Amino acid sequence: xxxxxxxxxxxxFLAITAIAIMRTRNLFxxxxxxxxxxxLTAGLFVVMDAADVAFTEAAVGAGISTVLMLGTLAITKxxxxxxxxxxxxxxxxxxxxxxxxxxYGTLDIPAFGDPQxxxxxxxxxxxxxxxxxxxxxxxxxxxxxxSYRGFDTLGEVTVIFTAGIGVLLIIxxxxxxxxxxxNKK
Amino acid sequence: xxxxxxxxxxxxLLIPVIVLFALYVQFHGDYGPGxxxxxxxxxxxxxxxxALIYGLDTAQRVMPMGVLRALASLGVLIYAGTGVAAxxxxxxxxxxxxxxxxxxxxxHLGILVIELGVGITVSSVMLLIFFTFAGRGRx
Numbered sequence: 072x073x074x075x076x077x078x079x080x081x082x083x084f085l086a087i088t089a090i091a092i093m094r095t096r097n098l099f100x101x102x103x104x105x106x107x108x109x110x111l112t113a114g115l116f117v118v119m120d121a122a123d124v125a126f127t128e129a130a131v132g133a134g135i136s137t138v139l140m141l142g143t144l145a146i147t148k149x150x151x152x153x154x155x156x157x158x159x160x161x162x163x164x165x166x167x168x169x170x171x172x173x174x175y176g177t178l179d180i181p182a183f184g185d186p187q188x189x190x191x192x193x194x195x196x197x198x199x200x201x202x203x204x205x206x207x208x209x210x211x212x213x214x215x216x217x218s219y220r221g222f223d224t225l226g227e228v229t230v231i232f233t234a235g236i237g238v239l240l241i242i243x244x245x246x247x248x249x250x251x252x253x254n255k256k
Numbered sequence: 257x258x259x260x261x262x263x264x265x266x267x268x269l270l271i272p273v274i275v276l277f278a279l280y281v282q283f284h285g286d287y288g289p290g291x292x293x294x295x296x297x298x299x300x301x302x303x304x305x306x307a308l309i310y311g312l313d314t315a316q317r318v319m320p321m322g323v324l325r326a327l328a329s330l331g332v333l334i335y336a337g338t339g340v341a342a343x344x345x346x347x348x349x350x351x352x353x354x355x356x357x358x359x360x361x362x363x364h365l366g367i368l369v370i371e372l373g374v375g376i377t378v379s380s381v382m383l384l385i386f387f388t389f390a391g392r393g394r395x
Binding site: 122123125126127130131134135138139142143145146204205206207208209210212213214216217218221222224225227228229231232234235238239242243 | 281285286287288289290291293294297298300301304325328329331332335336339350352359360361363364366367370371373374377378380381382384385386388389390392
């Protein structure tokens with residue numbers, strides 16, 4: 072009962088935030104709203120007992136992303152340009168049809184927490200039964216992330232590393248060149 | 257923000273607490289929620305906070321870009337190196353079971369080490385990106 076109430080409140084706020092993001096033209100306000108959106112999502116994850124995911128969402132989605140978007144905003148301008156006036160009917164139709172198809176697709180998905188769901192019958196029982204005795208790590212999420220799915224996580228770390236290299240290559244070099252020029256003057 | 261006394265004092269008080277929390281999340285990730293990704297982000301937040309309040313140059317004197325670049329590579333190297341260490345000990349790549357006397361101890365050790373690698377890379381890459389963006393806005 073309480074869970075449903077919290078779910079409904081969080082989802083309602085999520086929808087309100089999404090609409091506010093669409094309708095706001097001030098990009099600073101939009102970034103703040105994105106942060107709120109991430110925190111609400113983190114709250115939903117906590118309600119679903121996914122503490123690790125909620126933790127990541129709060130730290131990365133609401134924390135670092137907001138700071139990075141603010142940093143980007145500082146080197147661009149604060150106001151979105153007025154959109155060209157075009158008719159909203161075709162986009163609305165596309166979005167409605169896609170949304171209806173997605174909702175129709177959810178009808179076949181097993182209920183939330185259904186123990187007979189295919190995703191719970193494959194390797195999940197082994198993780199639940201064996202992970203503590205095989206790895207000695209009580210947090211099952213850590214055991215799966217770091218040991219059973221070690222290759223995945225290695226890939227994720229490499230992706231983050233590559234993102235850092237990409238940022239450095241694209242905009243990092245210019246700063247140093249400009250500074251060097253400034254020093255010569 | 258040179259003259260904002262309250263912000264400066266509060267920042268000084270907060271930074272040790274945030275570092276401690278980051279280390280807790282990093283090394284307690286086996287027992288509670290958390291792990292390298294979250295800890296890395298929280299750790300980088302301390303330097304971002306410091307840079308916001310005390311200025312980018314001061315923050316970069318504490319944590320130079322060259323060090324960050326080396327640390328970002330070091331984290332990936334620790335992770336991939338753990339896999340190679342397992343190979344050398346006669347196991348499969350990233351099979352931590354062979355790293356210590358018993359398979360369970362090896363798994364535990366391997367998970368701790370690779371989480372450390374994840375944390376180092378995530379925190380230094382986040383800082384690299386932040387410093388690069390903030391430095392560009394000023395130049």
